Amino acid sequence: MAENLKYNALDIEKKWQEIWAKNGEFEPKDDYSLPKKYILSMFPYPSGRIHMGHVRNYSIGDAIARYYRTQGFNVLHPIGFDSFGMPAENAAIKNKIHPRIWTYENIDYMTKELRTLGLSFSKRRELATSDPIYTKWEQSFFIKMFKEGLVYRKSAIVNWCEHDQTVLANEQVEEGCCWRCGNEVVQRELPGYYFKITQYADELLNDLKTLEGKWPSQVLTMQENWIGKSFGLEFKFYLDDDSKKILGDKFDGFEVFTTRPDTIYGVTYTALAPEHAIVKALLDGNTLDEDKKSKIKSILNQSPRERQASEKDGVFLGIYVTHPLTNEKIPVWVANFILADYGSGAIMSVPAHDQRDFDFASAFDLPIVSVIKTEENNGEIMRPKATGDYGVSINSPLINGLSSEEAKMAMIEKFEELKLGKRVVNFKLRDWGISRQRYWGAPIPIVHCPKCGVVAEDEKNLPVALPDDVEITGEGNPLDKHPTWKHTKCPKCGCDAIRETDTMDTFVQSSWYFARYASDERTWNDTALDKKGVDYWMNVDQYIGGIEHAILHLLYARFFQKVLRDLGYMRDDEPFKNLLTQGMVLKDGKKMSKSKGNVVDPDDIINKYGADTARLFILFAAPPQKELEWNDSAVEGAYRFLNRLWDRAQSIKPCDKIPAIEHAGLNKEEKYARLKVYEALAKSRDVFTQSFTFNTLIAACMEALNAINAQDNDEVSAEGFFIILNLLEPIVPHIACELSDKLFGRKNFGEIEILDEVFVKDTIKLAVTINGKKRAEFEMSANSSESEVLKEAKEQTAKWLEGKEIIKEIYVKGKLVNLVIKG
Ligand code: ANZ
Ligand code: ZN
Secondary structure: OOOOOOOOHHHHHHHHHHHHHHHOOOOOOOOOOOOEEEEEEOOOOOOOOOOHHHHHHHHHHHHHHHHHHHOOOEEEOOOEEOOOOHHHHHHHHHHOOOHHHHHHHHHHHHHHHHHHOOOOOOOOOOEEOOOHHHHHHHHHHHHHHHHOOOEEEEEEEEEEEOOOOEEEOHHHEEOOEEOOOOOEEEEEEEEEEEEOHHHHHHHHHHHHHHHEOOEOHHHHHHHHHHHOEEEEEEEEEEEOHHHHHHHHHHOOEEEEEEOOHHHHHHOOEEEEOOOOHHHHHHHHOOOOOHHHHHHHHHHHOOOHHHHHHOOOOEEEEEEEEEOOOOOOEEEEEEEOOOOOOOOOOEEEEOOOOOHHHHHHHHHHOOOOOOOEEOOOOOOOOOOOOOOOOOOEEOOOOOOOOOEHHHHHHHHHHHHHHOOOEEEEEEEOOOOEEOEEOOOOOOEOOEEEEOOOEEEEOOHHHOOOOOOOOOOOOOOOOHHHHOOOOOEEEOOOOOOEEEEOOOEEOHHHHOOOHHHHHHOOHHHOOOOOOOHHHHHHHOOEOEEEEEHHHOOHHHHHHHHHHHHHHHOOOOOOOOOEOOEEEEOOEEEOOEEOOHHHOOOOOHHHHHHHHOHHHHHHHHHHHOOOOOOEEOOHHHHHHHHHHHHHHHHHHOOOOOOOOOOOOOHHHOOHHHHHHHHHHHHHHHHHHHHHHHHOOHHHHHHHHHHHHHHHHOOOOHHHHHHHHHHHHHHHOOOOHHHHHHHHHHHHOOOOHHHOOOOHHHHOOOEEEEEEEEOOEEEEEEEEEOOOOHHHHHHHHHHHOHHHHOOOEEEEEEEEOOOEEEEEEEO
């Protein structure tokens, strides 16, 4: 190679990006008999620019994809844009630019930025979810789901973001605030469309087990809790005669749900959600005084979050029910901690054993009766903490002495036998509300016909495309205000009808994009999903993305996978076989973000040092699952390492195969260099396929380079370089391709054998014990004779031997010297 050539990252990177693109090196192969790997990093929203979080996400995915290619796999590694959604409309309002133009300009710009990172994405499978063809197939899924009863329309209390002027799904409300803008969410009654995700609740829960060890356990737990399955008894409390008179014949009682039927003898009051129909009836009647009515109304005006944050509060409703087992008269209250949409919106209260019931009873001086004996409470009432523990039933005639589990089952059986109630399973999961009152989304393909009602659009009319000529003001839905767009014909009867003007939640698009990528792009116009391609490529072998999607996207995508499976499009039960959640990129201890003003622009780093330095730094600074603290001097360090690699390569002798080396004939430094090189190689499989601790592999390569530099055997150096360049290629592909092309004609390490001889140590470690006590440890050449070993052992333990007589010397070969002394 030419002497003294300086490392010029930008030229090399441009050159290799062109070569890769020209050769189509990253396109998936048509040969479906090859072993495959589908490596996917979550696709970006086209916000305008790439940020360091993207660089991290894509560097990780790219390293894995490139590794599998070197190992002979057919690799699918696609990219696209999640390009519908609010920010485009907000930009339209602010900058008077059409959402479509804003979106596609951003896509162009970000695609160029991504290209400068040297990511090995398939070009042919690029997509944007706002493309009309994507909308077409999504609407087709919607229609099929509608016909299967997996989509339905209802009017319900929904989460409404005043700032974004739209409805949000439960999953999109984070601690009472909008996931996108952070403003407090309010409740509103609105009609909308719902995906019946609850129909899959059990399967979504059970299949989490198949992901154990493959997804972060934290994500699995979050999903499990979100789905929130619980099993218990539902039964009816009947109103007593006086209360029935108050309520008229509309009500004779109400259902409650309990997971602890074993505590039923401890019930001292019952409580209803303020939204409960009985409460409504009493608010309309005249038995409650104005004070009570206004208190109930003020609770009704609070959001669930406000209620949760307040003290336990409520009022006695002046009515009673009869305890089903004791016939006691039990008062009925309304309470601010009862959720209207869980169970039946009413509970039996057991203050001795439920903390919320206890706090409420304490606030209003209601009786407390203990019905469980545990080691902790010895059967007494505990204050101020209720005991929800399992123990043994007391004060409970039918179940005294039974364990809580036995008592629970016994009570359920008893209630079923008496036809007073039944066993039920309840889920916290709610159906997914997908209606958004915004323009920049996929129109819901429904027509409202005065004769036929809610009718699905005919598939042959798809896509129901967005009109371009809209006025976007931020107030009201632009589709609703458009003068002509919504007027159409009913697909069933042909009469004048009105289009639905809501669009779909953007999370619908991200729920199936991975399957679309798996479809051969040559079929994209003709089918939603190409069965052959999808059956071959799905599911995703390795998915990489942020933990913020632990529930949202990752739950919706799992649901959609199952729906598409049931509609006959796909085979797998789960979309993502393995999941890696990457940590955040921080600067000065805080998340890098525009609002905090601590952003480092990836473009600046790439222009100054090159993409390889950016990638190397990102993968070296921390294991991918951990937070990564930005560090300018570590970026410099990464750059210096690449320079060292480059400079040393200039004196490597080119060759076309790994030189055969006689290991035994090498000197100590040469052997050590080979050891370090092969140690790095031996590590690589686990790093690229399991642990993803790229930092440890990079460190091993750095050590190996140092060891190569500490000897001067040309063959050892060439072999070392061949291996190191292959190991580094997935991480710093440009410099690795450039050097390995010059030196070896770009061969890859799929072909490299891990040689055992290199790991044979030529020293042994020996322990010395004196009268059975370990006193020293030392290393010696493996060829040393017994007398040499004993001599060294005595020197190492001289201070214990001084003035003592050795009566026995035992050498356990290769392991131990035992000296026995007198006195
Ligand atoms: C009596 C009882 C005694 C209860 C006890 C718990 C412990 P999970 O596990 O989350 O399903 N509950 C039922 N419906 C409710 C609603 N709409 N709003 C608020 N709380 C409600 O919780 C089920 C338990 O939460 C039920 O079991 C009920 O209180 C309460 F020692 O009944 B339990
Ligand atoms: Zn009609």
